[in-house]
Amino acid sequence: MPVSTVIPDKVEALALKLATREAQSKAEARADPESVADRLKAEARDSGKSVHDYLLDFVKQSEGLTPPEGTTPTSAFWSFGLEHPEAPVNHRGEHILENRYIAEAWAQLQNEQQPGSVQTLETTKAGQHLNRMYLWEDQVRDLLTADDPRITWDFVRERWGDLSETYAKESIGQVVVFAETGHTLSILHNRESPALQANHSVGLDNIHFAFEAPQWWPEAARDELGTNAVRAVAQFDNPSREGYIDPAVYEASAPEVREAMLAKAMEHATPQQEAPVPEQDAPQQEAAAQEVPAAEGPVPSAPAAEAPAAEVPAPEAPAAEVPAAEGPVAEAETPEPEVPATETPEVSAPAAEVPAAEPPEANTPPPPLWQAGFNPKPSRAAHGSSGPSAVNPEGPTVGAELASRAAGNGMDGPA
Template sequence: MSPEPIPEGVEEGALLRANARQEATLGAKRNPQSIARRIKAAATAAGLKDQPAADGKPRVSKARQYIDALAEDKAKLTPPDGTKPISAFWTYGIEHPKAPKNEWGVPFLSQRFLAEEWAAQQNEANPGTAQTLETTRGGRELDAMFLWEDEVIEALGGEKAGFPEGYAKATWAKISETYAGLAEGRVFVFGQTADTRSILHQQELGMLRGNENVGLDNIHFVYEAPRSWPEVTRTEAGTNAVRAVAQFDNKDLPHYIDPQGFAADTPEARKAKIDSLLEGVAPTQAPAQAQPQAPAQAQAPAQAQPQAPARAQPQAPAQAQPQAPAVEADAQQATPKGPAAPLWQMGFQQPQTITRPKRSGPAPVAGSPGAPPLAPRPLATGMDGPA
């Protein structure tokens, strides 16, 4: 049975969160000095001081030192005593007509806000059962620094103060890695696959696979595999275990699976490829944890499903769709064996290419800021950086 579309309640709550974040970001861009003063005050309170340039080493401001320490502060990422939440991870997002527009004018809903709304609804019913990085103490503090905004980096002193280009993504990558290392039991991934340029692929999944309290068997993707894949690829390479190891966007990097080519292989070749991919990635017996229940029934909005190569058109309004998957309050229930079925379909169309406004001046080098992406990829924002 195919998963249902994203529940209406989660979708609506995520849109509210996305629009609130957009307003907060605009405020930070208008007054970046206030953000910088707050960060510097926190650094001063922590007893840090600017380190002047010496012996060929650049100056490192107290603000940079404070942020670096925050990204590795396990205490601020550890759940409160007496709770054992399911940790959610996310990557990229989906095009949504009611979402704020990104810098290319595309209405875009980050998976971050879907994950946060899902966690909020779980915690409303059963406190302490779900979390995302941005809902931890450390994640909230770093998120409130708006380091993705150039205006804030400039207000902090820019490269001269230890904030080079790419600092925001590097810092979020570090705190994401720390967060993944602290996860226990089943974890949820809000995304269909892990693009090789995402923090999910580069830091989080590897840490989760190697985390003895999580392991391969406890990594679960919330969404089914892309519907643009051939059915045999969806069935055999769209499992939680394969998607937690494989990548599907860059043939020049390890663990690559070509969805179309895979389907054209013989059954024996497909099995050998999967066996080789998972070889050495041993499943780990993780501690028992709260598990999702079967969704209850509710009304959901019309959804559009990805098709290749044309964009999907909205379907007729769906009837009797599920609410957000619930998490049981009893955290001591044994972890069920075998992979869990995906909870949702992706929902609105996730475009693989984006028409961007032309920039003046010389053409940028591939892979550099402003250049076309190296390969078709989903829309991105937040921790995964701009597409």
């Protein structure tokens, strides 16, 4: 069933321009695949590696994903896309506006107001570079496969997954996900979300969805399963895999059964790692601060104090059985520690106003999503909110409603 969502007009218009520009670049790559393939082969030769090994190494490096010094941008993630009559036609003949371009448009508009405040994978140096290899284009990949049969479509997808996971590990503080859920076939669900949950600088509490839960879900399911935390952990399309919840079955169940289903799904949250404790100078010893007469002899050294380890609460995970439910089958995939590296903004806190006469600070966090035109519906469950406690009626006007749908092979990587 189609899903509807709303995005701001300015974001929608810019996303269409970005998508059209990228479609033109892909067409140029298809028209001259030899130049694209030769450029990649030359890079690999310069590194002393085969193209296969060069790509394996490239996607594990964090240098091209590290933000400019002095900035701590909000990292945006994406998956799937939206049906849109003005979007470029994909390889299946569908007009799909990938959520990539919605995320990039939002990031660009935020950076115009607060430079360095938002990034997406494809706007980082490493993401831009891998994108310009056009490995999703059959014409380019065929030329590479002729030299090395290991460079298949699946290999390319895994490399994008590797870079996406590295990007998630490098993220700091609040992150924004441009999707309605994490499909079990998606890099978002299998690679990015677990990495974000484990990231000591992010954790489950800092994952926020830009879109509401699917409109076709029953009301109680939208309210209780549509929270940020539940959508970051659970999945709703494959009953054969862990963490599955059928929204229709959930709606029809008694409250105690719902609670058990939700708890069972949340057992699969990835525990947040402890922040590394920085090296500290040896603590001053109390005895050294006191004057002791020389005649009484040397004072024995006090035992060194242990630095307390950062405390990471365990995720809520009471075990319970999930009732069997029908659904489509696809392929088989926490709070901030007390030693913070940066200060994470509250999602509900209003953005600081920057006077027009003064340049904005580069590392100022972007405004909450609902103030930028995204209005995810607040949810009532205990596992994290989908939005502010009350949607601001004075917020910006939102754009046209669009039907959401998986964008084929490009649901979370370039198509």
